Amino acid sequence: MSERPRWFQTTAIDYPNSRPHIGTAFEKLGADVQARYRRMEGYDVFFLMGNDENTVKVSKRAAELGKPVQEYCDEMARQFREVWDALDISYTEFVQTSEPRHHACAQAFIQKVHDAGYIRKSSYEGWYCEGCEAFKTEKELVAGKCPLHENLTAVRRSEPCYFFELSKFQDWLLAFYEANPDFIRPESRRNEIITLIKNEGLQDVNITRRGEDWGVRVPFDPEFTVYVWFDALLTYITGIGYGADDAEFRKWWPADVHFIGKDITRFHCALWPAMLHAAGLTPPKQVFGHGFVYKKNEETGALERLSKTLGNVVDPMDIVTKFSCDAFRYYFLRECPFPSDGEFGWARFAEVFNSDLANNLGNLYSRLVTLVSKNFAGTLAGTAGRSAPAIEGYDPVAAVATVRGHVEACRYHQALETIWRQVLDPANKFADSRAPWKLVKTDMPAAGEVLFGMLEPLRAACILLKPFLPRSAQTIYASFNFAKPWDEVTYQDAASPAKFADDLKVLAALDAGKVKPLFPRIG
RNA sequence: UGCGGCGUGGAGCAGUGGUAGCUCGCCAGGCUCAUAACCUGGAGGUCGUAGGUUCAAAUCCUGCCGCCGCAACCA
Numbered sequence: 399m400s401e402r403p404r405w406f407q408t409t410a411i412d413y414p415n416s417r418p419h420i421g422t423a424f425e426k427l428g429a430d431v432q433a434r435y436r437r438m439e440g441y442d443v444f445f446l447m448g449n450d451e452n453t454v455k456v457s458k459r460a461a462e463l464g465k466p467v468q469e470y471c472d473e474m475a476r477q478f479r480e481v482w483d484a485l486d487i488s489y490t491e492f493v494q495t496s497e498p499r500h501h502a503c504a505q506a507f508i509q510k511v512h513d514a515g516y517i518r519k520s521s522y523e524g525w526y527c528e529g530c531e532a533f534k535t536e537k538e539l540v541a542g543k544c545p546l547h548e549n550l551t552a553v554r555r556s557e558p559c560y561f562f563e564l565s566k567f568q569d570w571l572l573a574f575y576e577a578n579p580d581f582i583r584p585e586s587r588r589n590e591i592i593t594l595i596k597n598e599g600l601q602d603v604n605i606t607r608r609g610e611d612w613g614v615r616v617p618f619d620p621e622f623t624v625y626v627w628f629d630a631l632l633t634y635i636t637g638i639g640y641g642a643d644d645a646e647f648r649k650w651w652p653a654d655v656h657f658i659g660k661d662i663t664r665f666h667c668a669l670w671p672a673m674l675h676a677a678g679l680t681p682p683k684q685v686f687g688h689g690f691v692y693k694k695n696e697e698t699g700a701l702e703r704l705s706k707t708l709g710n711v712v713d714p715m716d717i718v719t720k721f722s723c724d725a726f727r728y729y730f731l732r733e734c735p736f737p738s739d740g741e742f743g744w745a746r747f748a749e750v751f752n753s754d755l756a757n758n759l760g761n762l763y764s765r766l767v768t769l770v771s772k773n774f775a776g777t778l779a780g781t782a783g784r785s786a787p788a789i790e791g792y793d794p795v796a797a798v799a800t801v802r803g804h805v806e807a808c809r810y811h812q813a814l815e816t817i818w819r820q821v822l823d824p825a826n827k828f829a830d831s832r833a834p835w836k837l838v839k840t841d842m843p844a845a846g847e848v849l850f851g852m853l854e855p856l857r858a859a860c861i862l863l864k865p866f867l868p869r870s871a872q873t874i875y876a877s878f879n880f881a882k883p884w885d886e887v888t889y890q891d892a893a894s895p896a897k898f899a900d901d902l903k904v905l906a907a908l909d910a911g912k913v914k915p916l917f918p919r920i921g
Numbered sequence: 922u923g924c925g926g927c928g929u930g931g932a933g934c935a936g937u938g939g940u941a942g943c944u945c946g947c948c949a950g951g952c953u954c955a956u957a958a959c960c961u962g963g964a965g966g967u968c969g970u971a972g973g974u975u976c977a978a979a980u981c982c983u984g985c986c987g988c989c990g991c992a993a994c995c996a
Contacts, residue, residue, distance in 0.1 A: 410996065421996045453994085590925055590991080597924070603993075627994065659996035669993085690996065705995075733933085738926090739990085746933080749945065757958055765955035772954080812935090819943080826959060835954040915956045 405441040406650040407433060408634050410658045411448040411495070414474030415459045418481050420730070420742055421659075421691045421704050423714040427727055428688055428736045428808060429657040430487045434865035435805050437488075438888050444650050446637040447482065448493035449475050450630045452623075457612040467612055471496050484718050485726060486868055493633040495614075499642060504624055504632045505617045506641035507677055508605075512618055516563045516676040519619075522604045523556035560616065561602040562628065567672035568600045574671060580684055582667050583808075584737040587660060587687040591667045600668060603627075631670050634682075653682040660687040686808060688736050694743030701741055712742060724867040725751055725917065731810045731866055748920040755917035758822055762856060763874055765829065767906050767913045770849055773838045776904040778846050785895035786854035787847055790831075792824035794858055798893040801862050810866070817862050825855040850902065853878070858892035870916055877906035877913070 409429045412422055426447065433445040451471040460470035475494050482489065493500060511517055575581060575592055582588035606622040607613065613623035632640075634653060639646035658666050663685065671681035692701040693710045704711050717726045729747050732754065734740020770776060797820040804813035829852055837845035860874040864887065875884050881899055882891060906913050 412996075413994090415995090419996085423996095425996060455995090586926070593924060594992080598992085601993090625994095630994095661991075661996065662994080663991090664993065688996085690990085701989085703990095703995095735934090741933095746945095749932095752956095752958095753945065756956060761955055761958050763955090765959080767955090769954050815935095815944080829954080830952075830960040833952075833954085835952095838954090912955090917956080919956055919958085 402440055402442040404444070404650065405433075405436040406444045406446070406638065406653045407436075407655045407657065408446040408637075408653060409489075410656075410662060411450040411493070411630055411633050412478065413453060413455065414449045414451060414471060414478065415453075415455050416706065417474075418478055418714060419704055419711045420714055420717075423481065423485060423726075424691045424730050424734060424740075425657055425659060425688055426482055426487045426489075427485065427730055428810060430485075430489075431731065431805065431810055431865045432655070432657075432808065433488055434868065435889075438864060440888070443490070444638065445488060445490045446493065446634060447487070447489040447491070448633045448637065449478060449495065450626065450633070451475075451494055451496040452613040452629050453626050454607075454610065454612070457610075468496060481714055484715060484723060486723050491637045493637045495629060495633055495636075497636075500633060500636045501614050503636040503641045504614045504629050507632055507635070507673075508614075508624060508628065509617045510677045511562065511673065514676055514678065516566065517560050517605070518563060518602075519558065520561050521556045522559040523554065525554065557608060559604045559608065560606040560619070560622065562605045562669075562673070562676075563602050564600045564669060564672055565602050567668075567675060568595060570675065571595065571600070571668060571672060574681065578683075581681070582663070583684060583686050587663050587667075591663060594664070595668065600672075603669065627665055627669065628673070631665065631673065635679075652680045653684075655684040655686050656682055657686050657688060660689060663687045686737075688808070689734065689739040691730070691734055692739060692741045694741045694746065696743055696745060717747070721751065721920070722869075722917075724870045725755065727867060728755055728814070732814045733811070735811045736808045751917065752919050752921070754818060756915070756919040758818060758826070759859070759870075760916040762822060762825055762829075762852075763877070763916055764913055766849065766852055766856060767877060767904055767908075768911065769834060769838075770853075770902075770904050771908055772911060773842075774846060774849075778850055778902040780843070780846065781850050781898055781902040782900050783897065785897045787851045788895075789824060789828040789851045789855070791827060792821065792855050794821075794854075794895070795893050797821050797858070798862065798889055802889055805865065813862075814866065817859055821855045821859045821862065825852050828852055853902065854895050857896065861887050861892040862889065873916060877904060879903045879905055 407429060409425050412418065429445065433443050437443050449471070456471065457467045460467040463470060465473075471494060475492070479492060508517070572592065572595060575588065582591055605625045605628040606616055607625050608622055610623045614629050616622040616624055634656065635647065635651065638650040640651075656666055666685045674681050691704065693704055693712065694700075695702055695710070702708055702710050714726060717729075729742075729750055730740070733746065733750055734742075770778060797816060800816045800820070801813045804810070804816060828848070832848040834845045834848040837848060856874065857878070857880060860871040863871040872884055875887075879900060879902065881896060
């Protein structure tokens with residue numbers, strides 16, 4: 399019995415106290431490319447996303463708006479999914495932490511860890527602001543006072559709580575990293591975590607809150623709710639049926655990769671595997687900490703962190719509605735290295751769109767469709783049963799291998815660069831050197847061969863681009879009568895020229911002899 | 922302060938020991954099938970700085986300067 403290999407990946411879950419911005423979208427995008435690539439390569443893919451709703455901030459935000467918390471969360475979840483859909487994020491399952499299934503999962507899990515003896519009751523001591531009725535970290539205090547209540551001095555106070563004994567897992571974690579060198583990627587993040595643990599060690603973490611209404615109730619002491627991190631990470635197993643559907647859970651766990659922002663590497667690389675180990679589960683295979691997107695201030699040229707106070711957040715929908723989903727995807731995947739940081743600027747966006755999408759990919763497509771349509775009535779006679787001739791400067795086997803390597807390592811920017819430089823550029827150069835528009839006047843068969851040769855890299859490019867630009871890639875592919883159904887193409891199909899049963903034919907709709915531009919130039 | 926990262930032609934990046942490369946922009950030329958797109962050539966860099974190792978360093982080591990991130994909850 400041949401079973402398809404399975405692939406389980408997740409993205410970080412988001413706080414729904416405001417709409418998603420381009421930074422959160424960047425993460426989903428990187429994850430989506432991986433999911434789409436794996437599907438193409440025959441994997442049975444489960445792609446989990448969700449929202450992190452059990453936080454004080456969320457309940458406060460709902461209160462500000464005068465809405466019931468649940469209603470607020472559901473509305474935000476709807477808005478998030480709307481954005482993800484607009485970006486063609488192909489997730490399988492979306493978990494809201496306020497859902498009953500998540501509460502059940504989290505309770506089952508924490509109970510298990512408690513039974514295993516890794517949770518102890520103690521007390522948390524810290525600086526408490528009586529104005530806020532909340533604990534403040536040292537960092538939040540200014541001269542011993544909460545900035546919001548400067549008339550009050552923060553007081554030392556302790557209250558009962560439950561601790562997860564993270565410190566007990568320190569040696570186990572270090573050994574685990576050692577035995578699984580690919581667990582934390584990219585490598586720089588791995589070094590960071592290991593150094594941190596070696597230098598500072600791990601302390602037990604308070605995993606409960608007292609006196610909150612909103613959140614997951616601690617099953618063995620209902621006076622408490624589960625503190626956000628301990629609860630949030632569990633969405634990864636809620637979504638695949640932990641505590642509810644054992645067979646399903648066993649099918650997918652452990653996760654192949656968790657995509658997260660580099661800021662939360664610690665939770666995923668230290669706390670999370672320790673929690674799982676404590677509950678008798680295997681840690682995930684990999685955690686990938688991607689970079690951040692900064693906003694380029696068009697006036698000063700400075701890079702700014704996306705922040706509401708600076709007023710520089712960019713709504714993904716602005717870009718998608720103004721241009722297209724694929725334009726959005728291309729910009730971030732090409733311009734922002736997934737493993738490290740990138741930046742967004744409108745001027746740069748237009749530059750990249752025009753030079754790469756309009757002038758290069760889009761134009762190559764246009765000129766080919768037009769040449770074949772005008773001069774050959776849309777059909778290259780005599781191509782049936784043959785594969786395209788090789789053209790200079792184009793090595794499909796090498797190009798596909800390189801792109802594949804980059805995609806699997808999440809170096810999407812380099813994958814795209816390779817497609818442009820090693821696949822599309824040779825086609826444009828070949829066109830220029832052979833000038834088929836001249837050949838058609840003297841030697842039709844020769845002209846046909848040139849076009850046949852040029853079409854091959856375009857076919858390969860759209861296959862390679864399928865995970866990146868799903869819509870445009872399909873449009874290109876569907877513009878010709880390529881034999882293999884689009885749904886069945888794999889990267890391997892790009893590595894060697896396809897043989898055609900029938901003569902190669904243009905299927906694209908034409909308007910007065912011209913194709914509609916795939917990417918109309920900006921400006 | 923601790924840990925980490927970065928500093929390469931106008932802009933953005935690649936390059937981890939052996940003649941400094943790519944994209945965009947700029948200049949000149951070619952072509953005219955194509956979304957004024959495409960192709961060719963050119964100008965432009967003492968690779969942050971000061972030392973050191975080496976036959977040889979952007980590439981290894983040390984100091985310094987500058988920018989940035991993280992340091993348990995703003996992706």
